[in-house]
Amino acid sequence: MNVRRLISATAAASAVALGATALTACSGDGTAYAKNTEKFDVVASFYPMAFLAEEIGGKNVNVTTLVKPNQEPHDLEITARQTASLTEADAVLYLQGLQPAVDEAVAQTEGPRKIDAASLTDLEKHGAEVDGHAEESSDAHADEHADEHAEESGDEHEGHDHSHEADGKDPHVWLDPAKYAEVAQGVSKAFQKADPEHAAEYRANTEDLVNRLDALDKKFEAGLKDRKTDVFLTNHSAFGYLAEAYGLIEESLTGLDPESEPSAARVKELQHIAKEDGVTTVFYETLVSDRTARTVARDAGLRTDVLDPLEGITEKSRGDDYFQVMEANLAALQKALEAK
Numbered sequence: 001m002n003v004r005r006l007i008s009a010t011a012a013a014s015a016v017a018l019g020a021t022a023l024t025a026c027s028g029d030g031t032a033y034a035k036n037t038e039k040f041d042v043v044a045s046f047y048p049m050a051f052l053a054e055e056i057g058g059k060n061v062n063v064t065t066l067v068k069p070n071q072e073p074h075d076l077e078i079t080a081r082q083t084a085s086l087t088e089a090d091a092v093l094y095l096q097g098l099q100p101a102v103d104e105a106v107a108q109t110e111g112p113r114k115i116d117a118a119s120l121t122d123l124e125k126h127g128a129e130v131d132g133h134a135e136e137s138s139d140a141h142a143d144e145h146a147d148e149h150a151e152e153s154g155d156e157h158e159g160h161d162h163s164h165e166a167d168g169k170d171p172h173v174w175l176d177p178a179k180y181a182e183v184a185q186g187v188s189k190a191f192q193k194a195d196p197e198h199a200a201e202y203r204a205n206t207e208d209l210v211n212r213l214d215a216l217d218k219k220f221e222a223g224l225k226d227r228k229t230d231v232f233l234t235n236h237s238a239f240g241y242l243a244e245a246y247g248l249i250e251e252s253l254t255g256l257d258p259e260s261e262p263s264a265a266r267v268k269e270l271q272h273i274a275k276e277d278g279v280t281t282v283f284y285e286t287l288v289s290d291r292t293a294r295t296v297a298r299d300a301g302l303r304t305d306v307l308d309p310l311e312g313i314t315e316k317s318r319g320d321d322y323f324q325v326m327e328a329n330l331a332a333l334q335k336a337l338e339a340k
Contacts, residue, residue: 040195043085045094045102046073047312048174049117051322053093055209056188060198064089066102072287073311074098078105087111091194093187097123097171113194118171120186121179126170126240128266130250132230175309176241177217177326181210216326220246223330228338231277233270233302235284235293238309248337249277253292261292271300281336283307286316305332 039062044050046067053063066082067073078101086092086105091113094102106114173179188206192199224246232239234252243250251273253262262270273279282302284293290304297304308317308325318328333339 040091040191041089042091042093043082043089043112045092045099046076048180048310048322049093049095052117052174052180052184052187052209056184056191056202056205058201058205060195060201061191063093066099067312069312069314070287071312076101078102083109091115091190093117095171095173097169113190115187115190117183117187118169118173121173121182123169123171123173124240124244125168126237128237128252128254130237130240130243132243132246132248132250170237170240172238172309173241174322175239175326176245177213177220178245179241181213181217184209184213212323216323217245219327220330223334224248224337224339226340227334229278229280230337231273231279232307232333232336233274233279233282233296234307235282235288235290238285238311239307248333253296262296267296267299270296274300274302278338279336280338281305281332283332283336285309286314287312305336307332 039060040057042053042057042061042063044053044063044065046065050063050065053061057063064085066078066085067076076099083105086109089112092106092109093115094106094117096103096116096118173183184206188202191202195202220242230247231249231251232243234250236254237250237252239250242248251270253266253270280302282293282297282300282304284290284304284306286306286308294304296302306318307329310322310325313320313325317325319325
């Protein structure tokens with residue numbers, strides 16, 4: 001991993017302990033659930049979790065996702081069939097704080113192993129503005145965070161911590177490749193403990209995934225290093241971790257809720273920011289209406305473009321998987337920030 005952002009030894013040890021719970025993966029489209037008795041079955045809450053499980057599990061696991069390809073995951077309502085799938089699964093992989101209905105359903109489900117991916121890395125509070133120039137958390141804070149999680153782990157809920165529930169912390173950790181890699185390492189340990197027969201394959205798959213995420217991290221760092229402005233405008237605050245990782249400033253129309261509407265005062269403020277900081281673009285998303293973003297851009301004389309929070313892959317996505325879409329995001333940011 002990039003030395004700049006390696007987690008501390010204590011935090012890594014905690015991630016190992018937190019990840020020690022059963023998971024699975026292969027592929028799923030969110031439309032059905034089929035128990036695969038020959039493989040270890042997991043229900044993943046939405047695309048970033050499913051992709052992570054698929055990459056680590058490879059051919060040894062089977063995954064089904066709760067969210068359909070064109071469905072916005074934040075407001076997912078759990079059906080009776082999906083609730084049954086949680087009970088029948090060997091494991092459930094989700095990210096607490098992103099989908100309230102999933103959090104509630106998982107809490108009420110007996111039987112499967114449960115893993116909250118958010119418990120495998122540090123979460124932070126992000127509002128409508130995230131300044132990536134703020135001082136990063138110290139290793140001591142990370143160690144304290146890791147120790148707290150270690151004390152919370154249990155037989156059926158290893159790596160599961162309710163401390164971030166409903167506290168306003170930002171769950172979009174997968175948009176920072178280094179934080180996504182931390183989660184991957186914890187998930188890998190879960191696979192290895194649940195299915196020791198294939199532990200060597202899980203370790204190899206994880207090493208490959210982490211190396212690719214590290215390469216992506218370095219590509220973002222190099223690609224955004226020489227830029228004209230630090231500020232980018234988004235539809236909602238999905239890119240706070242990315243902004244912090246690369247010294248950018250995210251200004252969003254709304255906060256963490258992609259469906260909320262900005263106030264007149266916020267729109268006026270963003271128009272002023274755009275003028276003062278040389279902003280060229282208002283970014284919108286593939287799964288959320290672009291109406292407000294286009295209106296703000298038109299009134300401010302700015303262009304629009306897509307910055308994909310990767311909450312699902314659709315025919316509108318600029319790529320077929322996490323890495324391809326993140327590469328497209330980098331290109332969009334380079335253009336908007338006038339990076340050389």
